[in-house]
Amino acid sequence: MEETTRSREEEYLFDWNLIGEAQIARPQTVELDDETLRDGLQSPSVRQPNIDEKLEILHRIVELGIQGADIGYAGAGPVVLDHIVRLAEEIKNEGFAIEANCAGRTHAADIMPIAEAQQRSGLPIEASLFLGSSPIRKFVEGWEDDFLPKTAHDAITLARNEGLEVMFVTEDTTRAQPDVLREVYTAAIDAGARRICLSDTVGHATPWGVRALVAFAKDIVADTGVDVKIDWHGHRDRNLSIVNSLAALSAGAHRVHGCGLGIGERVGNTPMEGLLVNLKLLGWIDADLHTLPAYCDAVSRATDTPVPNNCPAVGKDAFETSTGVHAAAVLKAIRTGDTWLANRIYSGVPADELGREQEITVGPMSGKANAVAWLTKRGYECDEATVDKILQAAKASDHVLAEEEVLGLLSTSASQ
8 A cells, every 4th residue: 555655646746845955864763742731821912721631631642643642731730730730640541652741940948749740640750940041141140150050950860869850941942052051961961860841931942043053062962971852842933933843853853842832931832743744744853644634622721722724734724725727636536436535636635534524605706616515515416506596695705604604505405
């Protein structure tokens, strides 16, 4: 089957991406960390989910084969801590193949609740301890030169003494000075951190900046002689979060972070759904994405975050066309009975990979093919009078006709 698909792609599609892709390194390791239940909930517009909604999101994360999940900010208070323990217990009791982590400041007030959650649940929980690193943050906070390495060392030492694995996160890494990063990362690794995370906290980075930063971080790790993994955490203020994550992986980062529907502080984090689709299409992961729409739906319902109609891959409009020339081509492909053709003739993302299908609707920009496709799919006769009636109504409208509107036209025709 795979050989057949490859030969058809070679016959029917010339892929310029493959020419450009040959110039970048293919990652040897691709891991994902889902931040929906922590960083995602920092969005100013979301509703905080209850524990049952969080559990549903956790199950959806696991279904997608995502390797890690930030299950909450333990230092936020007793309610959140109880939720974290319940989520950790679910991972343990269900035998989920996913690693849990919790974010916290480099402060005992945040570290000790993570240790408590690990002790109460019996599940190993990685402490993701963050500390500002850029000169602008250092100036505003009034930190002395030795504050960062000392704080990192002391916090990680405390966490390790409490039996926690540690990922050390530098906030605003993409605007931090090289000598500062080298000093603070080295101190963190010496204290026992076995992951470091490069964080684009304000969404400042470009792909070439990401490549330079990851290469620099790799040199720091190599100089320590310790086996330390590198994470990338991106925000989408400049709408570069997905391509930045791909650049980080290509440059040698082991794990990248994302949130369902891109929710998060300000305009949000890297959208996990878009990241997954791109990784799949690049062939960098081999994941079953049929449950991706259900994952996004769970996040949407739990946080009161509407899924935009034009959201790539999972929005209502992602595989819908009401344009005549497009619909005619899709209809011809559908009539061949060839799903492969139908899902690629006017789409760069195969709908069936996501458990979806092409949808032809009827609106002001439609042609007869739209009406014929709409009627055929629903088992109605495609006589000329009916097709013309639907098309006339669509042309007179200022929007794509809803199903109820077309059915109303059919009902009127039947009664005449």
